[in-house]
Amino acid sequence: MPKLLFDPMKHPDWIPPQTAEWHANLASETGRYKYPWNSVFDEPRAEVIFADKIAAYLKENVRVLDVGCGHGEFTKTFAHKAKEVMGIDINEEYIASAIEETGESVTFFVVDADKRLPFPDDSFDVVYTKKGPWLFHKGIEEGHRVIKPGGIVLGLYHCGTDGGLRNLFPGLYYPFPDSYLEDIKAKFERQLSESNLEKIELQIYEEIEYLSRPEDVLIKKCFGQKETLKKIVWQECLKQVEEIFLQYTTPRGLMIVNYHALMIGRAR
Structure with missing residues (x-):
């Protein structure tokens, strides 16, 4: 068992991922929700599978809503595949990035998905979210209000990474039960x-990813964190991470497994 590494989650500057503060910090640094580490994947990737699932429901007369669209890169995948595609996100800097080079069939709006949506009843044929807010929790009516009867709802959520990563780097990561x-x-x-x-x-997908460098282990862990904390993590962990990485890496890189949950439902 390797020696316990420094745990950045116990540092007072740690920002819990996917919180409003975390998104604000990420947006202020890059304006985008995009993974910064270097890696390669076995195909098909979970996001490719998800995009294909969405595309199967698109036609020329279909209106689509992307909830929590971030900087809009994924949303633009469906430009000209539907009558209209709209992306919404609460983060103004994400949306500012999204509206750059926007095509005629894709529009973006700053919207708080926890409040009433600025759309009429029965506006959309397809509503999806990729790691964003799920509008169809028990007691939440907005999703059902804006989707047409018989409309399709899709969600893709990242459920964590293992594949040995959590056992190889204890302290930095914690094993799953x-x-x-x-x-x-x-x-x-x-x-x-x-x-x-x-x-x-409903499917749980295992996605195989290969991290290219020891630094990518730390970049993945510190995604969305402040630069001051990243410097501390590099100082405390990089040497030991390099030793472990070189011991277990493959010709393609250090293999890890990402888990994703895919949900598809139909509005009644």
Whole structure:
């Protein structure tokens, strides 16, 4: 068992990922929600699978809503594949990046998805989110209000990374419990069943990724954190991470496994 590494999550400057503060820090630095580490993937990637699932429901007369669109790169994938595609996000800097080079069939708006949406009833044929807010939790009406009866709802959520990463770098990462995948599937089964949607599909995908350099282990861990904390983590961890990385890397890089949950439902 390797020696415990420095745990950045215990540092007072650590920002819990996916919080408003975390997104604000990331947006202020780059204006984009985009992974900065170097890696390669075995195909198909989870996001490619998700994009194909969405595309299967698109036609010329379909209107689409991307909830939590970030800087809009994924949203623009569907330009000219539907009548209209709209992306919404609460972060103004993400949206400022998104509206650069926007095509005629894609528009972006700063919108708080936790409040009433600025769209009429029955506005969209397809509503999806990629790691963003899920508008169909029990007791939340806005998703059901803006989607047409029979409309399609899709969600893709990153459920963590393992594949040895959490055992190879203890302290920096923490191992999953043995029941992790079963617990994750049960969580999303419950979320889908409580959404008052007709279930079409629920899948947990394993995505194989190869980190290119020892630094990418730290970049992945510190994604969205402040530069001051990143410097501390590099000083405390890089040497030991390099030793472990070189011991276990493959010709393609250090293999890890990302887990993603895909949900598809139909509005009643």
